[in-house]
Amino acid sequence: MPQMDEALLRSLTPNVLAVLVRRGADFAAAEDAVQDALVEAVRVWPADPPRDAKGWLITVAWRKFLDATRADAARRRREESVDEEPAPEPAPAADDTLQLYFLCAHPSLTPSSAVALTLRAVGGLTTRQIAQAYLVPEATMAQRISRAKRTVSGVRFDRPGDVATVLRVLYLVFNEGYSGDVDLAAEAIRLTRQLASAIDHPEVAGLLALMLLHHARRAARTAPDGSLVPLAEQDRGRWDTKAIAEGVEILQAALARDQLGEFQAQAAIAALHADAPTAGETDWVQIVEWYDELARLTDNPVVRLNRAVAVGEADGPRAGLAALAALDDSLPRHTAVAAYLHERDGDLTTAARLYAEAAQKASNLSERNHLTRQAARLNADLNARRGR
Numbered sequence: 001m002p003q004m005d006e007a008l009l010r011s012l013t014p015n016v017l018a019v020l021v022r023r024g025a026d027f028a029a030a031e032d033a034v035q036d037a038l039v040e041a042v043r044v045w046p047a048d049p050p051r052d053a054k055g056w057l058i059t060v061a062w063r064k065f066l067d068a069t070r071a072d073a074a075r076r077r078r079e080e081s082v083d084e085e086p087a088p089e090p091a092p093a094a095d096d097t098l099q100l101y102f103l104c105a106h107p108s109l110t111p112s113s114a115v116a117l118t119l120r121a122v123g124g125l126t127t128r129q130i131a132q133a134y135l136v137p138e139a140t141m142a143q144r145i146s147r148a149k150r151t152v153s154g155v156r157f158d159r160p161g162d163v164a165t166v167l168r169v170l171y172l173v174f175n176e177g178y179s180g181d182v183d184l185a186a187e188a189i190r191l192t193r194q195l196a197s198a199i200d201h202p203e204v205a206g207l208l209a210l211m212l213l214h215h216a217r218r219a220a221r222t223a224p225d226g227s228l229v230p231l232a233e234q235d236r237g238r239w240d241t242k243a244i245a246e247g248v249e250i251l252q253a254a255l256a257r258d259q260l261g262e263f264q265a266q267a268a269i270a271a272l273h274a275d276a277p278t279a280g281e282t283d284w285v286q287i288v289e290w291y292d293e294l295a296r297l298t299d300n301p302v303v304r305l306n307r308a309v310a311v312g313e314a315d316g317p318r319a320g321l322a323a324l325a326a327l328d329d330s331l332p333r334h335t336a337v338a339a340y341l342h343e344r345d346g347d348l349t350t351a352a353r354l355y356a357e358a359a360q361k362a363s364n365l366s367e368r369n370h371l372t373r374q375a376a377r378l379n380a381d382l383n384a385r386r387g388r
Contacts, residue, residue: 008053009038010124014194016057017121018100025065027103028149031121033068037061098198105166106152113148114169120145122194123187133176133184166195167207167263174211185215205254206264212247213270216240228370232279244274265294284314305331309340317344335361336371343378352378 013034020030037060041053050056104118116134119125125133131141174188192208220234229235251267269290276282291307294300304327312320320341327334339354355375362368 009041009057012054012057013038013124014100014122015054016061019058020061020065021100021103023062026153027155028146028153029065029068030061031149033061033065036064040064098195101166101195101198102162103152103155104148105162105169106155107162107165108151108155109148111169111172113144113151114165115172116141116144117148117152118169118191119173119184119187123191125187163199163201163203167203170195171207171263174214185211185218189215202254202257202259203261203263205250206261206267209247209251209254210263210267210270212243212250213267213274216243216247216274222366226366227373228366230370231273236277239274244271247271248274260293260297262294262297265290265297269294282313284310288314301327301331302333305334305337309337312341312344317341321345332361332363333358339371339374348378348382352382 016037017030017034020033021027025033034057037057040060041057045053100122101118104121105114109117116130119130119133120127127142127145128138130145131138134141170188170192173191174185176184189208189211192204192211196204196208216239217231217234219240220236220238221229223229247267248271251264251271254264255268269287272283272287272290288307288310291303291310294303295307305324308320308323308327310320311323321338324334324338324341329335329338335354336358339351339358342348342354343351352375355371355378359368359371359375362371
């Protein structure tokens with residue numbers, strides 16, 4: 001099937017699913033019917049493309065749902081309550097899609113289940129693609145999605161949803177980055193754009209701006225050998241200036257509404273990094289101020305950890321170490337931050353030891369290798385000094 005048609009099917013999937021749920025189908029049965037309709041589209045469309053792709057999918061999916069309902073004796077009473085097939089005129093797409101986001105990010109779901117269900121129902125990805133992206137067996141992901149569908153099947157579709165929960169789910173998707181044949185960072189941006197077109201909310205805009213600003217630096221984050229390149233050492237000529245400009249424009253419009261939220265504050269920090277022509281010209285004083293705002297909004301210890309780094313840049317490494325001393329040393333990356341600040345303060349022996357400790361605690365191979373190289377670099381420097 002042509003790539004353009006596959007993209008069209010994925011973009012239509014949430015609208016079609018939402019229409020079926022709106023008509024009274026429970027979520028699990030509706031999702032199965034939509035998947036059957038997509039299979040039928042793959043079979044039929046190349047030879048006989050419809051003039052109204054969305055209407056065709058809604059009609060076929062609804063028929064698949066009715067057929068499945070009538071064939072299942074255990075659902076006989078539901079069949080009697082289902083109206084006969086209505087005219088294939090969809091309900092307002094934006095409203096339905098928005099409700100589908102809320103349903104997939106329902107608070108009764110675990111974060112991992114909410115992410116999987118969102119990618120399947122709203123993103124239109126296959127179970128295999130989602131499994132490959134999260135490096136788990138397809139059967140495991142199928143079970144996770146099935147459980148999630150059963151969980152939300154009894155949830156009323158007309159209740160207001162929690163935008164903050166939806167945004168957290170999308171941010172989880174974005175932070176997975178790239179794996180397998182699915183670029184989850186790009187997929188998260190696509191879904192957040194879709195959400196932004198359906199709801200006028202400054203935090204939705206803030207998240208979209210944050211994603212664009214982070215994604216703009218993607219090409220410069222790794223060296224040709226796959227090793228991590230810290231922000232200060234990145235080739236800023238490789239940053240995507242178009243994405244940065246779009247992110248800044250979206251952020252400025254959101255901030256002008258004076259309804260500050262955590263994603264807008266994070267995006268403001270990312271924008272200050274993007275605005276600096278060189279690492280040395282970064283406005284760390286403003287970044288500390290934004291971290292203060294972010295800490296006030298979230299009271300998140302990881303935010304305070306990042307703030308300690310910014311304080312170390314703005315006011316000197318000893319001020320950063322003082323800020324760090326107030327935090328729990330079991331926090332992820334606490335040891336790595338301490339190593340960096342001790343190096344900045346000239347205590348290379350302590351820094352080398354802490355880099356080695358941080359490498360052992362690292363959660364992924366790339367970070368572990370980077371921290372190990374930092375420790376080796378300082379130890380080599382120390383040995384060279386001793387040999388003089």
